[in-house]
Amino acid sequence: MVDLGIKIHNVEFKNPVLTASGTCGFGEELSDFIDLSRLGGIVVKGTTLNHREGNPYPRMAETPSGMLNAVGLQNKGVKNFVNNIYPRIKDIDTNIIVNVNGSTIDEYIAVTEQINELDKIPAIELNISCPNVKEGGMAFGVSCPSAEAVVKAVRKVYNKTLIVKLSPNVTSIAEIAKAVEGQGADSVSLINTLLGMAIDAEKRRPVLSTVTGGLSGPAVKPIALRMVWQVYNAVKIPVIGMGGIMNATDAIEFILAGASAVQIGTAIFKDPTIPVQVIDGISSYMEKHKIGSISELIGGLQM
Amino acid sequence: MPSNTKGMNKTVQDLLLLENQQLNNDNFLLKLKSPVHLSGILPGQFVNVEIKSAREIFLRRPFSVLDVDYQNQTISLLVKILGRGSKKLTEITPGQKISVVFPLGKSFTFPDPGDRVLLIGGGSGVAPMLFLAKMCGLPADNVHVLLGAKTINDHINVDDYLKFGHFYYTTEDGSKGERGFVIDHPVFKEQLSKFTRIYTCGPNPMMKAIAASAKKANIICEVSLENMMACGFGVCLCCVEDTNEGHKCVCTEGPVFNVNDLKW
Ligand SMILES: Cc1cc2nc3c(=O)[nH]c(=O)nc-3n(C[C@H](O)[C@H](O)[C@H](O)COP(=O)(O)OP(=O)(O)OC[C@H]3O[C@@H](n4cnc5c(N)ncnc54)[C@H](O)[C@@H]3O)c2cc1C
Ligand SMILES: Cc1cc2nc3c(=O)[nH]c(=O)nc-3n(C[C@H](O)[C@H](O)[C@H](O)COP(=O)(O)O)c2cc1C
Ligand code: FES
Secondary structure: OOEOOEEEOOEEEOOOEEEOOOOOOOOHHHOOOOOHHHOOEEEEEEEOOOOEOOOOOOOEEEEOOEEEEOOOOOEOOHHHHHHHHHHHHOOOOOEEEEEEOOOOHHHHHHHHHHHHOOOOOOEEEEEOOOOOOOOOHHHHHOOHHHHHHHHHHHHHHOOOEEEEEOOOOOOOHHHHHHHHHHOOOOEEEEOOOEEEEOEEOOOOEEOOOOOEEEEEOHHHHHHHHHHHHHHHOOOOOOEEEOOOOOOHHHHHHHHHHOEEEEEEOOHHHHOOOHHHHHHHHHHHHHHHOOOOEHHHOOOOOOO | OOOOOOOOOOEEEEEEEEEEEEOOOOEEEEEEEOOOOOOOOOOOOEEEEOOOOOOOOOOOEEEEOOEEEOOOOEEEEEEEOOOHHHHHHHOOOOOOEEEEEEEEOEOOOOOOOOOOEEEEEEHHHHHHHHHHHHHOOOOHHHEEEEEEEOOHHHOOOOHHHHHHOEEEEEEOOOOOOEEOOHHHOHHHHOOHHHOOEEEEEOOHHHHHHHHHHHHHOOOEEEEEOOOOOOOOOOOOOOOEEEEOOEEEEOOOOOEEEEHHHEOO
């Protein structure tokens, strides 16, 4: 038996495979397809203080080896999560992590404070990288001072594990990672989607109602790998890698580049059983290469 | 007669393609054999099909269920060539396996025993109408099916379904049935008040026109929407329709909606 267990700050994960925010609902939606307790963790849909309807349809465009989305953080607000969703999912035997969003620092704080009360949520993922909202979102994640400000404020009200989700739409992601580490982030996760655009040549119009949207899927994988490697070399806190992971080999590449854990996103749309296939595939890889513990692989890239 | 969709769990399976039959210019009938039972799949529900081999086709493609043979565990789809994915799908040869996620979405609300129903299909929207005609449980005299297409060549052969109801046709050029759109057909224009329920699937402008008349005549009307989808099972929130209760997912809260719930 290989040891797939990892630790991020003080949260233990039975394996390094999580499902990414916005691509797995609240976990429940996948329960027909997979045994949720097999997952290392579930990062639930981005949550804001108030109910958000998100952006108008159309919100999706298929692109070569990927897709653009412009969902815009549609969610029923943190109160609904606390009262209606949390009771349904809290006993799933995995780590449930809430993706926290805000258009102002006060909103981030208000959401975090309410999530802090929930015993079975061991960590939050602070999303300072959503490209699909007009206010806040990515704006916080694209400069060091604003990223520092929001992380500093949230850190003050949150003692559990604080993961900060970084935007790839920056000149130096390593600089932003160092900045949030400096304010007490326990981990960074990356990448969120890359800002992109699709045009319908026949109609001579943008495909998305918002004109631009976030690119995800295999198309972004080389960029995501490069960024995970750069951030791993810049910070001491654990890195959670994602971006275009479709199978176990992709996941192992991220781990070799320095990721302690990975998240599976868009791949779930193609096949909701992929997260479990990735877990099994990592085990097989370790057996084949006689690696006893996954921690031996993290950052194990040979140069 | 099944009345609602608790049905089977959603699943991802490799289905064996038994037949890929060209019905006319751009419509194909695909018959697939499932390794698992199909009980509980009902009219209005759909499946999400993986189309391998071409890199540009990244996401699955949704198709309504045209028919199910519960005994032999086969499922039929009507695929109209629209773009690259549907074209590729019609080129797959029998004997190959296709990965399919099913069953997805909610079915139509089944009629009550005394109902007289009008089923209106346009384009590939014919598929769920034929399945509903077969499954709705009403005597054929109370099931009226109106099918619209551009020309006679765009109508598919529906001989297998004639026993389930009365069939009417329109074409834009008058080459089969009445000339014009489905809403120009006398069964719609003059006899609408005889029906207690209307079901429709097809292009949005067609369904909107039908919905407007149904609302005016105060007849229950359900439409099946074909919004763009990424996942098909409620996790991406890409497929939303703006309803009176805000954005709803077409893939899980639809694709069938009562028109009174829509902002049409
Ligand atoms: C619930 C539902 C049931 C459907 N039932 C049928 C059916 O029974 N028979 C049938 O022929 N067609 C059906 N469709 C439509 C079918 O999914 C599209 O024709 C198909 O996805 C087109 O793919 P393509 O690669 O050929 O087209 P593309 O080249 O990708 O694009 C052409 C057009 O197809 C539509 N389209 C493309 N991708 C999607 C997608 N992922 N989801 C929805 N629409 C898309 C868009 O309008 C697009 O502009 C259904 C759609 C939905 C949502
Ligand atoms: C439809 C969709 C919705 C998303 N919603 C969120 C979200 O609410 N919060 C967030 O931090 N990231 C969100 N993301 C980004 C993903 O979590 C992930 O960072 C990104 O898609 C890259 O990984 P992938 O290529 O494996 O999908 C979303 C992505 C998609 C495709
Ligand atoms: S297609 Fe993903 S939620 Fe409907």
